[in-house]
Amino acid sequence: MTSPAVSTASTVPYEIHRLGVIMAPDPQAPEEVEGVLNPAVATDPQGTVWLFPRLVSEGNFSRIGRAEVLCDGGVPTGVRRDGIALEPARTWEAGGRHGGTEDPRITRIDALGLYVMTYVAFGPTGPRTALAVSEDAHSWRRLGPLQFAYDDALDLDLTLFPNKDVVFFPEIVPAPDGTPSIALLHRPMWDLSFVRPDHDVRLPGGVLEHRPSIWISYVPADEVRRDESALTRPRDHRFLAGPEQDWESLKIGAGPAPVRVPEGWLLVYHGVSGTIEGSVFTPQADVHYAVGAMLLDPADPSRVLQRTAAPLMTPETDGEREGVVANVVFPTAVERIEGRDFVFYGMADSRIGVAELVRRES
Structure with missing residues (x-):
């Protein structure tokens, strides 16, 4: 049975x-009229840092853009837009009243020589996570939606279920049976009301936990080396962590890919509190997103070692409190x-901060 773990707060x-806002919508760009948000970031083989923002056009239709990150003294301060990296082009990426390629x-x-992009393909049956891969962080080829074993x-x-907030670990890790594997975190939702x-x-x-929570699954590394499409077929699913504190009482989800630190794997994640009215797939007015962190065991990343009892960041600035969805800080x-x-x-589903x-001094 998959039950919530003992609290490790x-x-x-x-x-x-x-540090500030790094990207805001261009009022002259139709593809950005409803916001720029929730980006991926990658450094290409030449050392250039690229931002991959979600661009939202009229009607809540999303594309994944591309922009060069501009720095001053090594600190990101702005971007230079460079077109579209991935836009809806498949039946499972668009449909009904809403659609797009979202939240990469x-x-x-x-170990694979690949950049692996996960993104939400919002198609006829609601949100599904899909994958695209690249050798250079410029040209992307789709592998398709995840097909969980x-x-x-x-x-x-x-x-069967909608799934979001999927991120891969950057290194090979042991699966529960010790098999060297490519691991991913994800957040299934048990609500099928979209369809x-x-x-x-x-x-x-x-x-046992009805609230959206973080899970971990695995793909044997040898299978991926033989066939990169194996990345879309994870197995050995495990419940990792669910909501514990008041500031994350509705749901939690992974943020950026886990970062290797001396203590283990550092996972920055988001927690949501407030009230959900109706379906989780409709815009909500009374929700509050905050940022937390947990440390995962490097010898068994399905095991949480430590977890923040209080958030590391909450919506405080005007740009975080006011926007398409108020009171949101959403690390990606x-x-x-x-x-x-x-x-x-x-x-606030409107702009991008940095x-x-x-590491806190002891």
Whole structure:
């Protein structure tokens, strides 16, 4: 049975310090009229840092853009737009009243020689996570939606359910049976009301936590080396962490790809509190997004070692409190630039902020 883990709330020795807004919508660009937000970031083989923002046009239709990150003294201060990296071009990326390629995350996996982009393909059946890969962070080829392996022991077919906030680990890690694997974090949602409006939330037989939570799954590394499309077929699903504190009482989800630190794997994540009215797929007016962190065991990344009891960041600035969805800080990338780690995050679903991730002095 997949039950919530014992609380590990404690002090995680990292802090996030705001630096400012790095990208805001261009009022002259139709593809950005409803916001720029929730970006991926990647440094290409030539050392240029690229931002991959979600661009939202009229009607909440999204594309993944591309922009060069401009720095002053090694600190990101702005961007130079460079077109579209990925736009809806498949049936599973657009449909109904809403559509698009949304909320990308990018992990560079050196062992595969690949940049792996996860993104939300919002198509006819709601949000599904899809993958695209690249050798150079410029040209991307789709691998398609994730197809989670069925787990009979848990009576669990994750492919049936909407899933978001998917990120890959940048290094090979051990699966529960010790197999060297490519691991990914994800957040299944048990609400099927997008396709069945009269459907109540009904948990699979082996699931005890009804609130959206962080899970971990694995793909054997040897399988991926033989066929990169194996990345879309994860297995060995495990519940990792669910909501614990008041500031994350509704749901939690992974943010950027886990970062290797001396203590283990540092996962920056988001937590949501407030009230959900109706379906989770409709815009909400009374929600509050904050940022937390947890440390995962390097020998078994399905095990949480420590977790913040209080958030590292909450909406405080006008740009974080006011926007398409008020009161949102939504981290989606951590990138090392000239020896410093910078967090890129969505602000109120409208613009993009940058902050620095630092280790707290003891």
